[in-house]
Amino acid sequence: MQDDLSLPGSELVTKGLSDLARRDATAEALLVSIGARRLAASGHVVTEPFAEPELRLYALLAEDDANSAHGRYNALLRKLSSYARAAECVAP
Template structure:
């Protein structure tokens, strides 16, 4: 799923933050983009960037929320 691939992209940092994240998928960035492009090719790039920004925002905010 898109969520699983996004978690896989963030796995190294999420682990450092204390989350139990399974081993990452191979090449999750390209797999996520391909998944998005299959469902809506015209918006894949902006959706990909939006998801990654949301992940980074969460990773940065988590230490402050603890």
């Protein structure tokens, strides 16, 4: 599936797919790894997801600011879910 940049959260998924393909463990790549099955079901090509992406994403966010890690983690998951729902509606 070609990313539709009008979908909510598309910037995160687009960057995450690119980073994941390069095996760069960014927050976006870990987020895509979390949603790999759902994204693949809507037609995205998701290369080998990272192991334990939930733990790794939380730890990465906590490195930057431990006090806000929980809230930022949940916000990223909501954006991923929003994107996945929208992508499922437009998937062939």
